[in-house]
Amino acid sequence: MRLSISRIAPVLMGLILAAFGVVAPLATAQAATPGPDPLGVSRSGTAHTNQVLGTASTKATRTKRATSQQLTVNVKSCAESDLQAAIGAVATVGGTVNLKRHCTYTLTDAVPPNDDNGLPVIKNKVTINGRGDTITRAATAANFRFFEIDGPDGNLTLNSLTLSNGHASGGLGNGRGGAIWLNGAGPALTLNDTSLVTNTADTFGGAIDNDNGAVRVHRSTLYNNTASSGGAVFVSPFGGSGTATFDRSRITGNHARVLGGGIAAAVGTTVTLTSTRVEGNDVTGTNPQGGGIAQAGTLTLTRSEVIGNAANGANAQGGGIFNTVGRVQLTNSLVTGNTANGTNSRGGGIFNTGGGTVTLTRSPVTKNQALGTGADGGGIFNAGGTVTLIASPVTRNQPNNCGSPSTVPGCS
Template identity: 80%
Template sequence: MRLSISRIVPILMGLILAALGAVTPPAGAQTATPGPDLLGVSRSATPPSNPMHGTPSAEVSRTARGTSRRLTVNVTSCTESDLQAAIAAVATVGGTVNLKRHCTYTLTDATPPNGDNGLPVIKNKVTINGRGATITRAATAGDFRFFEIDGPDGKLTLNALTLSKGHASSGLGNGRGGAIWLSGTGPALTLNDSCLTTNTADTFGGAIDNDNGSVSVNRSTLYNNTANSGGAVFVSPFGGSGTATVDRSRITGNHATRLAGGIAAAVGTTVTLTSTRVTRNDVTGTTPQGGGIAQAGTMTLKRSEVTGNTTTGTNAQGGGIFNVSGTVKLTDSPVTRNTANGTNSHGGGIFNTGFGTVTLTRSPVIHNQALGTGANGGGIFNAAGTVTLVASPVTRNQPNNCGSPSTVPGCS
């Protein structure tokens, strides 16, 4: 049933007020303290010789589904106030927001209006159809991410939407998820044909931090995001059961200062990349690990290239992939032109330690480099664990193909 503006204003305002009264983050959510190992691996698992280191100007309809009601809000302007009101109307009760095509919605609050979030906290099933729109944070605004999704019922789907310049600050909040934070157990995020770019997290997940929820990224791009760890995405930074699936997407040009320029995944997590490129991500610092990927859970790559990623600094490890105690399976997924650069650098393509397992099937390791004094394992450095090559040549890497080649059968 479609209602006129004059009839829906009282209804919508009531829903907005209800939503705004429920956006306080869960107790303690802003003060979580990281454990000693960001990937959740016990220090004993790594051999000592190789440490790991308004009311909207909109038409609104209500649709009865069983005993529940879902709102559809059509935002007909490009104003910040209308965007805020539209999302507030559905954040708690669920529903769909249709943004005006190709608008740019600029958030200008000097102080985050919803905890440390720029927009109302998502606590129910919400879909936002961007239709080519962008939501961005003004340069003069305070520091905030855009969305917090709270478990167990928070489910957010973004279609054809760009989120840019979010900043999750450890000064104003927990510093996690520069654009989006999945909080608690059970929240879910789906990105379709969307882009998260130029977002920053002071701690984990430059674009997305997923705490024990599920993330699905489809035909989307995570580009030029920055964090201490997990430049694009961090899945369960304190260990847990978080999942991520990435399909036909790009994770490119993201940055970290400690761990995982692209994707970080901790113990207990499951991550699957299909037809996805992990490219030109980097970590710069002391003992930087995993230019493209750093992980300790279970990760599967299918037809997904890991190329042109770098770790730079003393004891740089795993220019392409850093695996500690976890399981990585690559199928038809080449590891090429990655670099570990610095004194005592190891594993230009892949660094495996903590008794982790890496299996490559039809996945060549080619043109990777470990550079600097004491560099070793241009292609693969297996510190402690198992590396299996199945129709996967390791060749044309510098200064050598494998460090301790006897530990990588088939590599010389």
């Protein structure tokens, strides 16, 4: 069944982690200031403490579809009202929305139309096909993210689309996921050839906050997003499991105030990067951790790069990667040009603590820096964990390669 929408009337739409963990159910969580330990781990004496949801149009819902056939909606204009109606038609029943080529859909609501979301809440399997389109929030609009994906059946795929200027506000909502929030057990998000740009979350996940769901990112870019933790992406299991998979993508120029300038991932999560670059992200504040990535779950990088990220502030840890209690595996990957900058900074390239394990296989750590008074471990700083180097040179880091004295076998 196909349904074309042109000039349809507008549709009326109606955390904190206690220990990189939850203190309120997702459905009832309210705005909060990030708690002391977003990664969900107990700190050892050697590590610094972390600071840290519409209805479719009448026309759309009256259209019946065969059980074997999904609803398809073709949007014929660049109007905000047509976009709202089209997504409202499929959000709860499932289907596909095809956007008009090269449109910019600007959301202008003075009050968020769907709880704290700009677009209808996704509760079924939905695909939105852009063709070089952009969905953006007007500067004069209320603060809202674009999409909430609710478990267990919410499943959203975005193709060839840009989402920009979303803002998940702690004042109007829960502050999670500046562009997209995965809420509850089992939701899923897939990005193909898509960009999430200049989005903001007051708490977690400047572009994406994934709470107990699955995120898949292919040939996509997350750029210049901002949050307290997880400048681009925050991943949490919330008592279940949270996963994020990146393939041939870029996580670049994102910002955090507490930890994880690019990615922050809690205990019990799995993050996998393949042929992906984490570059130019930063975390800035007091005790900043993980300029590129901060994590306490399982992190795997294959043929990937962690380049030019920075943790800036007193007691900075892990300019490239910060790992606590978790497991990190790098294979044929590069850690270079990262900086931990501040008094007593540690681990310009990699900081490992809390019994965490880091294994590098054919993965050089080079030209990273720990800067400031008392700085140590320009390449790798190991504070109570295990680091294994397999054909992985740690060289040309400042002020030294692996701390003084080094606790990394094979590195001096």
